[in-house]
Amino acid sequence: MKNLLLVGLFLIVFHPIFAFQNASDPISTLLRARMEVEDPTMKPSIAGVDLENSELIHRFYADRNFEAVWSKSGVLLELAYEMRFEIRQSKFDGLLPSDYHLTMIDAYFQTFEGNKSAKKPNDTGQLVDLELLLTDAFFLLSRDLELGKVDPTSLKGSWEIVRKSSRMSYLDLLNRAVAEQEIRRNLERLYPKFSIYKKGREVLRAMDERTKTDTLDWKPVKLDKSIKVGDSHAFIPVLRERLNYWGYAKSDSARDSKRYDSAMFLGVQAFQLRNGMEPDGIIGKNTALGLNASPLMLFEKAAVNLERLRWLPDTVQNLEMILVNIANYQLDYVDKLDTLLSARVIVGKQYHESPIFTAEMSYIVFSPYWNIPPSIARKEIIPAVRKNPNYLNQKNMDVVTFSGKQVDPASINWSARSFPYMIRQKPGGSNSLGLVKFMFPNSHNVYIHDTPTRSLFAKEDRALSHGCIRIQNPAQFAQMLLKDDPSWTPEKIDQAMHQTKEQIVSLPRKIPVVLLYLTFWADSKGQPHFRQDIYDRDAEILEALRK
Structure with a gap:
C-alpha cells in the first residue's frame, strides 16, 4: 500500500x-x-x-x-x-x-x-x-x-x-x-481621485501642441511703470501679439502700433480675470509676468502641479472641508462637493510663508485676545515700549504672566535680557486678529482670523501676514460653520464679535482644513487657471521631475 x-x-x-x-x-x-x-x-x-x-x-x-x-x-x-x-x-x-x-x-x-x-x-x-x-x-x-x-x-x-x-x-x-x-x-x-487631475492632463496636451507650433519671441518684458489705456509704450506691440496668441480681444490698432487702445484694454481685462488678477486693465508687474509665460513655461507649471496633486492623500476628499489655496489667495468651504463659500484671504509674506499642512478645525473664538508670539514681542513690541512707555495703552495691550495674572507694565524692566511674561492685545476693533478667529490646533500656531485692515483685501498681491490666514468675510464664514445650530443667527454672531471678553464656541464636528499651494489647476470645464509662484517653489519641483 x-x-x-x-x-x-x-x-x-x-x-x-x-x-x-x-x-x-x-x-x-x-x-x-x-x-x-x-x-x-x-x-x-x-x-x-x-x-x-x-x-x-x-x-x-x-x-x-x-x-x-x-x-x-x-x-x-x-x-x-x-x-x-x-x-x-x-x-x-x-x-x-x-x-x-x-x-x-x-x-x-x-x-x-x-x-x-x-x-x-x-x-x-x-x-x-x-x-x-x-x-x-x-x-x-x-x-x-x-x-x-x-x-x-x-x-x-x-x-x-x-x-x-x-x-x-x-x-x-x-x-x-x-x-x-x-x-x-x-x-x-x-x-488622484480629483476631477481636476484629468482636466489638467488635457491642458498639458493642449500646451504640448502649442509648443510645437509656437513661433513667438517670449523674451521677458520688464516694465519700469504701469501702462494704462491710451498710453504709448515700446512693449505694446509685443504684449498685443501675446494677447492675440492666447485668443483674447484683438486690437483695432495696427500690429506695430505702440498705443494701448480700448480693444486691447478688453483683452487685458479678460486675461487678468482668468489669471486671478484685478481686472483693472492696467498692465503692471503681475500682468506683464503673466504675459511673459510661453506655452512651454505653462506646460512646466502645470506639470509641477499635477505632481502636487499626486502627493495628496485620499482623505483630502472629505465631503466637508475648508480648502485654502495659498497661491490663489482664496479660501473655499466645500460641503458635499458643493462650494458654499469662497472668500479672499491674506497669506504669509515670503519670509513668513504660510505652511502647507492639514489639521481639523474644532472651535471658534469670538472677540479674541491676540496672544502676541514671543518672536514678534521681542522684535517689535518690546523695542516700541522702550521708545514709548505709553505704547501698550495706545495699542490696547496688556501684560500677563503665563498663568494669566495681569502685570503692571511700569513694574517691568523693559531693558532686561529675559522677558518672563506674555503680551496680549485686548478684544476690540483694533485687535490684530479682528473680531473672530477660527482654530484648527497645529504645531505652526497658524489659524484663520479676521483683520482690522480690510483695505488689504483689495490688493492683488496678498502675501502680507506673518503666516496666519486672514479672511475677508469672517461673519459669513462663522455662519456657515454654525449652520447646523439655528440659534446662531447673523445677529447673534455679530453680537458675539463685539464683546469685551472672549467667547469660545466648540464646533459640533471637526472639519478638515487643508492649506495647499497650487499655482495651476483646471476647472470642471477644462479651463486652465495659472497663478504666480509667490514662494518660488515651482522651480525646485520641476528640477526634481526632470532629473
Missing part, C-alpha cells in the same frame, strides 16, 4: 501536466534564467540599465510560469504597442517618458519592425530584453502615477500634508491589465 502511494505521488509530481509547461519555449526558458540570479542583491540589467522592480518582475513571471505577455511566438503583441504608447503619454502627467526606458524600448521596436519588413525572425534575447523593460516600465509608471515621482519631504519648501501610501498592488494591476488586454484603463485607476 505504501509503495502504491509513493508511485502515485511520483506520477503526480512528474506528470507532464505538472512539469514546467513552457520548457520548450525559448523565451520562457531565457526569462527564467535571467530572473534566477545567484546573487539576490544584484538587480538584473538590460544593456547596463538596472531593472528597478526586479522582485515584482520575478514574482509576476513566476506566477505565470515565465510566459511572455508582450510577445507571442516571437512576434510583438498589440499590448506591447499600447504600453509603449502609454509611456509616451506620461508626458501629459508631467512625467518624463525617458524615465520608463522609452529610448531602449523604441530601439527594440525599430529593430523588430525592421526584421518584419526583411522577413527575419526576432532574436530571442532581444525579445526577452524588451519583455523585461516593458514590465519594469509598467511598475515604475504605476508607482509615479499613484504616489508621485518626487518625495515632497526632500524639498526645501515645506509640504507637511501626509503623503498617501500605496493603496493598490501593482502586481495585481498588471495581471488585470494583461487579462483585460487594457493598459490605459488600468493605469487610470492610479490617478
Whole structure:
C-alpha cells in the first residue's frame, strides 16, 4: 500500500501536466534564467540599465510560469504597442517618458519592425530584453502615477500634508491589465481621485501642441511703470501679439502700433480675470509676468502641479472641508462637493510663508485676545515700549504672566535680557486678529482670523501676514460653520464679535482644513487657471521631475 502511494505521488509530481509547461519555449526558458540570479542583491540589467522592480518582475513571471505577455511566438503583441504608447503619454502627467526606458524600448521596436519588413525572425534575447523593460516600465509608471515621482519631504519648501501610501498592488494591476488586454484603463485607476487631475492632463496636451507650433519671441518684458489705456509704450506691440496668441480681444490698432487702445484694454481685462488678477486693465508687474509665460513655461507649471496633486492623500476628499489655496489667495468651504463659500484671504509674506499642512478645525473664538508670539514681542513690541512707555495703552495691550495674572507694565524692566511674561492685545476693533478667529490646533500656531485692515483685501498681491490666514468675510464664514445650530443667527454672531471678553464656541464636528499651494489647476470645464509662484517653489519641483 505504501509503495502504491509513493508511485502515485511520483506520477503526480512528474506528470507532464505538472512539469514546467513552457520548457520548450525559448523565451520562457531565457526569462527564467535571467530572473534566477545567484546573487539576490544584484538587480538584473538590460544593456547596463538596472531593472528597478526586479522582485515584482520575478514574482509576476513566476506566477505565470515565465510566459511572455508582450510577445507571442516571437512576434510583438498589440499590448506591447499600447504600453509603449502609454509611456509616451506620461508626458501629459508631467512625467518624463525617458524615465520608463522609452529610448531602449523604441530601439527594440525599430529593430523588430525592421526584421518584419526583411522577413527575419526576432532574436530571442532581444525579445526577452524588451519583455523585461516593458514590465519594469509598467511598475515604475504605476508607482509615479499613484504616489508621485518626487518625495515632497526632500524639498526645501515645506509640504507637511501626509503623503498617501500605496493603496493598490501593482502586481495585481498588471495581471488585470494583461487579462483585460487594457493598459490605459488600468493605469487610470492610479490617478488622484480629483476631477481636476484629468482636466489638467488635457491642458498639458493642449500646451504640448502649442509648443510645437509656437513661433513667438517670449523674451521677458520688464516694465519700469504701469501702462494704462491710451498710453504709448515700446512693449505694446509685443504684449498685443501675446494677447492675440492666447485668443483674447484683438486690437483695432495696427500690429506695430505702440498705443494701448480700448480693444486691447478688453483683452487685458479678460486675461487678468482668468489669471486671478484685478481686472483693472492696467498692465503692471503681475500682468506683464503673466504675459511673459510661453506655452512651454505653462506646460512646466502645470506639470509641477499635477505632481502636487499626486502627493495628496485620499482623505483630502472629505465631503466637508475648508480648502485654502495659498497661491490663489482664496479660501473655499466645500460641503458635499458643493462650494458654499469662497472668500479672499491674506497669506504669509515670503519670509513668513504660510505652511502647507492639514489639521481639523474644532472651535471658534469670538472677540479674541491676540496672544502676541514671543518672536514678534521681542522684535517689535518690546523695542516700541522702550521708545514709548505709553505704547501698550495706545495699542490696547496688556501684560500677563503665563498663568494669566495681569502685570503692571511700569513694574517691568523693559531693558532686561529675559522677558518672563506674555503680551496680549485686548478684544476690540483694533485687535490684530479682528473680531473672530477660527482654530484648527497645529504645531505652526497658524489659524484663520479676521483683520482690522480690510483695505488689504483689495490688493492683488496678498502675501502680507506673518503666516496666519486672514479672511475677508469672517461673519459669513462663522455662519456657515454654525449652520447646523439655528440659534446662531447673523445677529447673534455679530453680537458675539463685539464683546469685551472672549467667547469660545466648540464646533459640533471637526472639519478638515487643508492649506495647499497650487499655482495651476483646471476647472470642471477644462479651463486652465495659472497663478504666480509667490514662494518660488515651482522651480525646485520641476528640477526634481526632470532629473
